[in-house]
Amino acid sequence: MNKTRVSLLRSTPFRLALTFAFLFVLAFILSGAIVYQLMSADLARRLDESIKETYSVVALTDREDLIAAVDNNADLNPDKDQLFSLTGPDGNHQAGNFTASGLPDGFSMFAARLPGVPPDTMYRAYTGEVGGNSLTVAFSLAETDELETIVLMSFGWGTLFITGLAIAGGALLASRVQRRLDGIAATMVDVSHGRLDARIPLTGNGDDIDGVSAQVNAALDRLSALVDGMREVSANIAHDLKTPLNRLQMILEQAVDKAALGEDVSTELTDARAESLQINETFDALLRIAQIEAGARKARFVDLDVGVVVDTIGEVYADVAEDDGKSLSTSLVPETKWYIHGDRDLLMQMLSNLVENALRHCPPGTAIELAVSRQDDSILVRVRDNGPGIPAGEREKVFQRLYRLDSSRTTPGSGLGLSLVKAVADLHGATITLGDNNPGLVVSVSFPAVKSPAA
Numbered sequence: 001m002n003k004t005r006v007s008l009l010r011s012t013p014f015r016l017a018l019t020f021a022f023l024f025v026l027a028f029i030l031s032g033a034i035v036y037q038l039m040s041a042d043l044a045r046r047l048d049e050s051i052k053e054t055y056s057v058v059a060l061t062d063r064e065d066l067i068a069a070v071d072n073n074a075d076l077n078p079d080k081d082q083l084f085s086l087t088g089p090d091g092n093h094q095a096g097n098f099t100a101s102g103l104p105d106g107f108s109m110f111a112a113r114l115p116g117v118p119p120d121t122m123y124r125a126y127t128g129e130v131g132g133n134s135l136t137v138a139f140s141l142a143e144t145d146e147l148e149t150i151v152l153m154s155f156g157w158g159t160l161f162i163t164g165l166a167i168a169g170g171a172l173l174a175s176r177v178q179r180r181l182d183g184i185a186a187t188m189v190d191v192s193h194g195r196l197d198a199r200i201p202l203t204g205n206g207d208d209i210d211g212v213s214a215q216v217n218a219a220l221d222r223l224s225a226l227v228d229g230m231r232e233v234s235a236n237i238a239h240d241l242k243t244p245l246n247r248l249q250m251i252l253e254q255a256v257d258k259a260a261l262g263e264d265v266s267t268e269l270t271d272a273r274a275e276s277l278q279i280n281e282t283f284d285a286l287l288r289i290a291q292i293e294a295g296a297r298k299a300r301f302v303d304l305d306v307g308v309v310v311d312t313i314g315e316v317y318a319d320v321a322e323d324d325g326k327s328l329s330t331s332l333v334p335e336t337k338w339y340i341h342g343d344r345d346l347l348m349q350m351l352s353n354l355v356e357n358a359l360r361h362c363p364p365g366t367a368i369e370l371a372v373s374r375q376d377d378s379i380l381v382r383v384r385d386n387g388p389g390i391p392a393g394e395r396e397k398v399f400q401r402l403y404r405l406d407s408s409r410t411t412p413g414s415g416l417g418l419s420l421v422k423a424v425a426d427l428h429g430a431t432i433t434l435g436d437n438n439p440g441l442v443v444s445v446s447f448p449a450v451k452s453p454a455a
Contacts, residue, residue, distance in 0.1 A: 083123060183200055
């Protein structure tokens with residue numbers, strides 16, 4: 001048996017089902033007890049009313065006909081479910097089908113021992129004085145007791161049936177839920193053993209377990225993508241840094257050879273320092289991307305006007321673009337605020353990378369534009385140029401770490417600029433797309449807008 005499977009008796013769904021079943025049965029028993037008490041009290045009240053009514057009818061008979069009336073009523077009840085007794089002032093039996101002795105006036109209970117009547121049959125009696133005589137009318141409790149017994153038996157069988165149904169239904173529902181939980185556990189075991197393509201099966205009914213499973217699957221998709229990215233980064237680092245490291249080794253070997261001959265090695269040391277700085281910058285960029293993707297900078301998020309950031313970048317790089325034979329302009333609506341929630345320094349870094357990317361890979365005469373606009377509930381930041389652009393098939397790949405187009409491998413850079421841009425955009429909950437500017441490239445970053453910025 002799979003180790004992820006849990007015994008039904010130990011499963012949380014079954015225990016919850018048993019708990020709800022117990023509470024339901026308890027509520028049924030309590031309600032049944034209340035109904036039984038109310039019914040019993042009502043039957044007792046009705047019996048007392050019947051006894052009192054019969055007593056009143058007999059007591060209203062003329063004195064001369066009282067004995068005959070008592071005997072007639074007694075003769076009408078051969079099964080003795082109703083008893084009548086008339087005794088004189090001296091206690092002698094005068095009429096009726098039993099002799100009442102020692103019964104107090106008013107209502108009372110007694111057990112009768114009469115021929116043809118089961119032993120210790122209980123009777124409810126009413127005794128009063130009629131013309132100096134004592135008249136007693138008693139009704140058997142057998143019918144009332146039988147009705148109460150039927151009700152108790154009904155509640156008993158109903159309790160057993162409901163208990164069995166609740167346990168069986170709880171076990172059925174719990175087993176279905178447990179199978180789904182076992183599926184989740186089995187998937188996580190597969191993932192822990194390296195099968196990152198394993199996913200939790202969904203039933204499609206949209207319940208809470210499906211919702212949690214979908215979120216776990218999304219997390220597994222993200223984990224799989226990160227692991228694949230790490231593998232690719234490792235491969236890219238080994239491939240792309242091998243050349244500068246080999247070059248650095250060759251430069252140092254040349255410096256050692258020259259030093260052995262007493263020649264000047266300042267040129268080689270300068271080249272070695274440049275190569276080491278480039279390698280350090282690559283690793284610093286990789287570390288910065290990792291920190292951003294981990295969300296370590298979210299604590300510094302504030303509500304800010306992204307238009308101010310765009311305007312600052314435009315001012316900083318305008319002269320740089322002009323010196324490089326290009327132009328940089330900004331397109332902002334005067335006196336308009338575009339509030340987003342983010343980190344100003346990271347946004348500055350992101351836009352700087354986009355502008356530097358355009359400056360580095362576009363020929364002289366290229367026009368670069370920074371623009372901000374609102375689109376529904378989003379703030380859209382665009383960087384446009386009319387340079388050579390990026391082929392459609394390469395636009396998603398350029399966000400990968402250390403990925404460089406063939407046409408840009410002769411230009412300075414490490415292939416991490418757009419990876420950093422993507423990491424900053426993801427941290428801000430923004431979406432980034434690359435499109436065709438006909439000619440050139442347009443980079444669009446869509447941020448969630450802040451409706452009511454904090455002071």
